[in-house]
């Protein structure tokens with residue numbers, strides 16, 4: 276029953292409470308230090324509501340009866356009967372306990388664990404049948420001792436693959452979390468230094484209603500946020516913590532985000548010494564420096580926990596990372612003749628400009644900054660500004676803004692008829708005199724190498740100068756062509 280773990284370096288004898296069973300289990304010796312939130316610099320957000328760094332060390336309550344480990348010999352007694360059966364010719368499938376050296380204990384169970392000397396191990400195993408976020412806890416760790424906690428997958432060849440480790444040195448609790456597929460898993464607690472007669476409590480939990488971003492319950496498991504994007508998640512149990520890390524880019528100076536959630540959810544930002552509470556359902560734009568990690572934490576509000584079916588949405592971006600656009604639509608809703616030229620937008624006082632701003636990867640930029648402009652280009656060498664607006668897109672990178680255009684007199688005057696060939700009294704042929712300026716509208720993203728620029732007609736005045744129609748004299752049967760000039 277030799278178990279070889281990845282990175283195995285030291286073999287340690289497993290000894291379980293009242294156990295005659297022993298197996299050699301190798302604990303990975305040189306596991307990397309757990310990622311601590313203290314390793315991260317802070318990000319400043321202007322707020323008075325800051326929670327101290329250690330305010331998160333809530334005492335974990337175990338919501339079920341704590342057992343003593345079952346006697347492992349019982350399993351062998353059962354096996355012995357089968358082994359001596361003369362009827363059975365089937366090879367016996369080894370039990371989880373035989374395969375792992377650790378007694379079986381279903382998820383959502385807790386036991387008392389005690390260690391008589393450094394090196395002692397307490398462990399148990401289980402079979403998981405559905406995809407689950409598996410959480411292991413070791414709590415009530417006495418003062419002046421150091422215990423560690425490990426979660427393993429028990430492979431088909433009975434080797435153990437480490438999934439998560441918790442090796443804090445001066446903590447009263449250790450936690451391991453991993454999202455697992457159906458299979459066999461083993462939770463191992465080991466005494467590292469010190470001895471105590473006090474019992475600790477060891478438990479594991481199966482959380483099945485987890486979101487796609489799990490497992491991210493510890494800083495070292497933080498979900499990487501995209502430069503630009505929107506994520507949704509939930510709180511899958513009262514102790515669920517969702518850590519997120521946002522890495523700012525080489526040239527990034529601004530960070531925009533919005534946490535769309537009910538007041539049953541809470542979003543915090545690590546400031547280097549504590550957790551700053553951030554507002555829900557409010558767009559925030561903050562200053563950042565390039566190449567830093569901003570750490571966000573989503574929690575359920577303990578006094579008013581959200582159900583697992585309730586979602587939060589977190590949109591975040593570098594608002595100055597827009598490169599170009601998709602779905603541009605420029606429009607005018609005024610009543611104008613549109614007689615100057617096909618496909619030429621005419622605008623008198625209003626020019627609507629809309630689209631989606633996207634980054635170099637083609638991803639929409641939530642809250643992306645976009646510059647919209649309209650210019651008079653009667654003299655193309657010296658454009659004159661008609662309107663200029665900087666707008667911020669919505670959480671999907673979409674924007675829609677109507678620019679207000681000023682009055683004008685018109686450098687060009689064009690005469691056009693209204694495309695009616697044989698006018699009637701109710702639908703006469705009209706001749707329009709249109710005074711207008713040459714205009715150019717511009718969509719510009721912060722990282723545009725070339726802005727989108729299109730000509731339009733800035734209409735100053737449209738006036739009917741002649742109206743003609745055919746009028747029938749029913750007495751004579753003659754048609755008369757009648758024109759009015761204005």
Ligand SMILES: [Ca+2]
Nearest residue numbers: 509510511517
């Ligand atoms: Ca979650």
Ligand SMILES: [Ca+2]
Nearest residue numbers: 491492516517
């Ligand atoms: Ca989580």
